Structures are given as structure tokens and as C-alpha cells.
Amino acid sequence: MEPRRRDLWQAWWRSFTVQGSWNYRTLVAPGVTYALLPLLRRIHSEEPERLQESVLRHLDSFNTHPYLSSLAVGALARLEFEGASDDEITRFRVALRGPLGTLGDRTVWAEWRPFCLLVSITLFGLGLNPLWCALVFLGVYNAGHLWIRVWGFRCGWQQGREVGRLLRAFPFQRFADRLWPVTMYLLGAATVLLGRAVVATADGGTSSRWLLFIAGLMVVPAFRWPNQFGRLAVGLLLTIPILWILLALTG
Amino acid sequence: MPLTDINLPLATWAFLAALGGLLAVDGVSVPQIMISRPLISATLGGAIMGNAAGGMLVGALLELLSMRHPPYGAAKYPDTGPAGLIAGAAYAEVGGGSLEGLVAALLVGWVLGWIGAYAGYGRRRINGRLTLASEFLAADPRRLERRHRLAIGMDVIRGILLTGGLLVPATLLVALIVLIPTTPTGTAIGATAVVTLLAASIGSAARTTAPDVRAWAMVLLGAVMVLTAIWARAW
Numbered sequence: 001m002e003p004r005r006r007d008l009w010q011a012w013w014r015s016f017t018v019q020g021s022w023n024y025r026t027l028v029a030p031g032v033t034y035a036l037l038p039l040l041r042r043i044h045s046e047e048p049e050r051l052q053e054s055v056l057r058h059l060d061s062f063n064t065h066p067y068l069s070s071l072a073v074g075a076l077a078r079l080e081f082e083g084a085s086d087d088e089i090t091r092f093r094v095a096l097r098g099p100l101g102t103l104g105d106r107t108v109w110a111e112w113r114p115f116c117l118l119v120s121i122t123l124f125g126l127g128l129n130p131l132w133c134a135l136v137f138l139g140v141y142n143a144g145h146l147w148i149r150v151w152g153f154r155c156g157w158q159q160g161r162e163v164g165r166l167l168r169a170f171p172f173q174r175f176a177d178r179l180w181p182v183t184m185y186l187l188g189a190a191t192v193l194l195g196r197a198v199v200a201t202a203d204g205g206t207s208s209r210w211l212l213f214i215a216g217l218m219v220v221p222a223f224r225w226p227n228q229f230g231r232l233a234v235g236l237l238l239t240i241p242i243l244w245i246l247l248a249l250t251g
Numbered sequence: 252m253p254l255t256d257i258n259l260p261l262a263t264w265a266f267l268a269a270l271g272g273l274l275a276v277d278g279v280s281v282p283q284i285m286i287s288r289p290l291i292s293a294t295l296g297g298a299i300m301g302n303a304a305g306g307m308l309v310g311a312l313l314e315l316l317s318m319r320h321p322p323y324g325a326a327k328y329p330d331t332g333p334a335g336l337i338a339g340a341a342y343a344e345v346g347g348g349s350l351e352g353l354v355a356a357l358l359v360g361w362v363l364g365w366i367g368a369y370a371g372y373g374r375r376r377i378n379g380r381l382t383l384a385s386e387f388l389a390a391d392p393r394r395l396e397r398r399h400r401l402a403i404g405m406d407v408i409r410g411i412l413l414t415g416g417l418l419v420p421a422t423l424l425v426a427l428i429v430l431i432p433t434t435p436t437g438t439a440i441g442a443t444a445v446v447t448l449l450a451a452s453i454g455s456a457a458r459t460t461a462p463d464v465r466a467w468a469m470v471l472l473g474a475v476m477v478l479t480a481i482w483a484r485a486w
Binding site: 016021022024027030031052063105109114121134180181187189194197198201202217220222226234236240241244245 | 381440481
């Protein structure tokens with residue numbers, strides 16, 4: 001039986017929760033199955049055994065970026081609706097999980113989110129009200145987020161097994177891939193603005209030129225050895241209060 | 252600020268704890284609209300305690316610090332929602348806009364972020380137990396729905412417990428660090444350390460986001476343009 005509009009809405013909405021039961025063995029499979037259920041119930045409404053078989057199939061290990069899970073849900077539901085064989089659906093799931101994970105990671109986590117965060121941080125550094133800065137971040141970021149979810153679900157449901165072709169030309173990726181120069185520009189601007197705010201909290205107790213020199217010295221090797229310098233930064237954070245206590249005790 | 256001046260009414264504590272639950276669940280479970288990012292959670296914490304700008308400063312620094320931990324697959328990364336909320340609230344309440352308060356709030360935010368992360372890994376293992384019996388769940392799919400919702404509910408409870416349980420100790424820790432009498436040398440070392448932290452964060456964030464070393468031209472351009480604007484304004 002063909003899913004109703006209400007079932008499609010329910011599945012799309014449920015796709016927001018796919019990581020709710022994330023676990024180390026089957027990853028997002030229970031969440032994706034949870035999102036698929038309103039559609040599977042409708043599609044297999046006349047054959048309860050097929051519903052059980054289908055749920056069992058989808059509970060097998062699966063991975064996707066959470067935002068692109070809507071695409072997986074739409075496409076898998078289309079295959080079920082078209083009566084694809086167990087073997088075909090299994091192969092389709094295996095083929096889909098890699099690209100959906102890496103594409104989402106590269107586009108959303110590595111490009112889109114840092115860009116939106118840095119826009120907000122730069123606006124804050126320039127003196128905009130912090131609550132407005134927060135709203136700018138949430139508004140801009142989630143415009144992209146929701147676009148991906150809506151696009152993914154529509155394409156998945158309409159294209160079914162053809163989604164692989166669409167993923168190769170994922171429009172959001174082309175857009176996000178061009179963002180890095182702006183993101184890097186904002187990173188430079190935000191560094192100086194935040195550094196200035198940090199110096200202001202030191203209440204004139206230190207020279208900003210000296211600090212700028214240190215920052216300049218640190219930032220290049222940190223790019224070369226991100227993990228080591230990240231740990232160094234955290235180590236410094238942990239030891240400063242101890243150092244302060246020692247300095248206070250020694251007068 | 253003397254410890255006796257800390258003002259955290261029960262209603263505010265309860266509200267922050269409930270908000271912590273909401274922020275924790277946004278991090279991974281639902282809906283991932285990024286209210287769990289430290290930039291937002293620390294600003295919220297700061298705003299609730301009356302200093303949104305202070306909260307956002309803490310949040311922005313924590314944000315840059317956590318940029319080198321993107322949530323790829325099963326990678327380990329700090330749970331920044333409740334941690335940012337607590338750090339922002341503590342800085343606003345007892346940090347007093349000082350460098351000591353800022354260092355303390357960052358320290359608290361970073362440590363709590365990892366405590367939250369490890370609590371999250373425990374929850375993931377429980378999720379595995381909840382959803383592993385595939386045939387049992389497939390026999391009646393309503394079982395899967397109930398267990399999935401239960402897993403989300405546990406994430407909310409994790410956030411509430413973390414925020415409710417750690418808010419007061421974290422605020423006291425920040426207050427105690429602020430009370431350490433610092434010398435000009437101590438302040439200079441502290442400022443140097445925070446700037447080093449900022450620089451290291453920027454370096455590693457650039458590495459995560461940009462394709463190669465070409466990124467540096469743009470980072471430098473952004474930094475130089477802002478510096479020029481600041482100096483031009485000062486003259």
C-alpha cells in the first residue's frame with residue numbers, strides 16, 4: 001500500500017532522532033528503523049510477516065551522517081515500496097552507508113558548522129549583542145541543516161535506488177567546498193578579536209604586543225601538529241591555577 | 252567575590268539543570284540544531300546568570316578549543332552542551348570579568364565536557380543492550396519504538412544529572428580560583444597561556460577545516476585586516 005502524506009511527514013520528523021539509540025554494534029540502525037517504521041507499517045500493512053522481515057533487515061548495522069539519514073530513510077522506504085528483494089535492499093544499504101557518512105562529515109562538520117560558528121564569533125568580537133550573535137548562528141546554520149534534511153528525504157523517496165547519482169552531485173557540497181577561504185578569513189579575524197577580549201580581562205596586567213608575538217609563534221606549529229599543540233593548550237589550562245597558587249605562596 | 256556572596260537560588264539551579272538535559276540531548280540524540288555547541292550553551296548560562304557577553308566569551312574560546320574534535324563516526328569528542336552551560340553560568344556568577352575567572356571557567360568547561368563525553372559512552376553501551384535483540388524487536392516493532400524513546404529519555408536524564416550535580420561544585424571551583432591572589436607575573440603567565448590556547452586552537456581548527464597550507468594566506472589576511480582596523484581606530 002502506498003504511504004500517505006502523513007506517514008511521510010512522520011518518517012521525516014523521526015529522522016531527526018536517528019542517533020537517539022546510537023550504539024557501538026549496529027550504529028544508527030535502530031534509529032533509522034524507528035524513522036522508517038511509519039512507512040514500513042503502511043507499505044506492509046497487509047502482510048505482517050513482511051513487516052517483521054523488513055524491520056529485522058533494517059536493524060542490521062548501518063551508518064549515516066544524521067542530517068543525511070532522511071535521504072537513507074526515503075530511499076530505503078522507496079525500495080521497500082517497490083518490492084525490492086531482500087538481497088537488493090541489503091546491497092543497497094551497504095553501498096549507501098559509506099558515502100552518506102563521509103559526505104555529511106566533510107560537508108557539515110568540517111565546512112558548514114565552522115563557517116557559521118566563526119560568523120557568529122566574529123560578530124560577537126565586533127560588538128554585536130551576544131544573544132543576536134547566538135540567533136544568527138542558529139538561524140544560518142539551521143537553514144542549511146533543514147535544507148539538507150528536506151532535500152535528502154524528497155530525493156530519497158522520489159529517486160529510490162538512483163540516489164547514488166544524486167549524491168555525486170550533492171549541491172550543498174559544491175556550495176560548502178567553496179566556503180573554506182571565507183572560513184579561514186573569519187578564523188584570522190576571530191582570533192584577533194578574541195585575543196583582544198582576553199587581554200582586556202587581564203586588566204592591563206600584560207602587554208598585548210608580547211602576547212600577539214607568542215600567538216603568532218604558536219599558531220603555525222599548531223597547524224602542523226594539531227594534536228600535540230591541542231594537548232599542550234589543554235595542559236596549560238590545567239596547570240595555570242596550580243602555578244598561581246605556587247606564585248601566591250612564594251610571594 | 253567571597254564565597255558567601257554566591258547567589259544561586261534553587262529555582263535557577265533547577266532551571267539550569269533542566270536546560271542541561273535539553274542541551275545534552277541536542278548534542279547527539281535529537282534534534283542536533285546545535286544549541287549544544289559551547290558558543291550557545293555558555294551564552295545561555297551567562298545570560299541566565301546576568302552576563303551574556305561573559306558567557307559568550309567563555310563559549311567562543313571553548314568552541315575553538317573543541318573544533319579539533321569533530322564528531323566523525325565513533326570518534327571521541329567533548330559533550331559541550333551541559334559543560335558550556337555550567338562554564339558560562341559560573342563565569343557570569345563568580346568570574347567577575349577577570350582573567351582568573353576566564354581561565355577557571357575554561358578549565359571547568361573542558362573537564363566537564365569530557366566527563367559528559369564519558370557518561371555518553373556509557374549510555375551508548377546501554378543502547379547496545381537495549382537494541383541488540385533484533386528478532387525480539389522485529390517480532391513487535393512497538394518494542395523498538397519504546398526502547399528508542401527510552402534511550403533518548405536516558406540522554407535527557409544524563410544531561411540533567413550532569414548539570415544539576417556539577418553546577419554547584421564547578422561554580423565553587425571557579426570562585427576559589429578567582430580568590431587566589433595573583434601577582435602581575437601570574438597574570439601575565441595566565442594571559443600568555445590563554446593566548447597560547449587560542450593560537451593552538453586556531454591552528455588545529457584550520458587544519459580540520461582547510462584543505463592545505465593555502466589556508467594561511469586567508470587566516471593572515473583576516474587577522475591583519477582586523478588588526479589594521481583596531482589600530483586605525485585607536486589613532
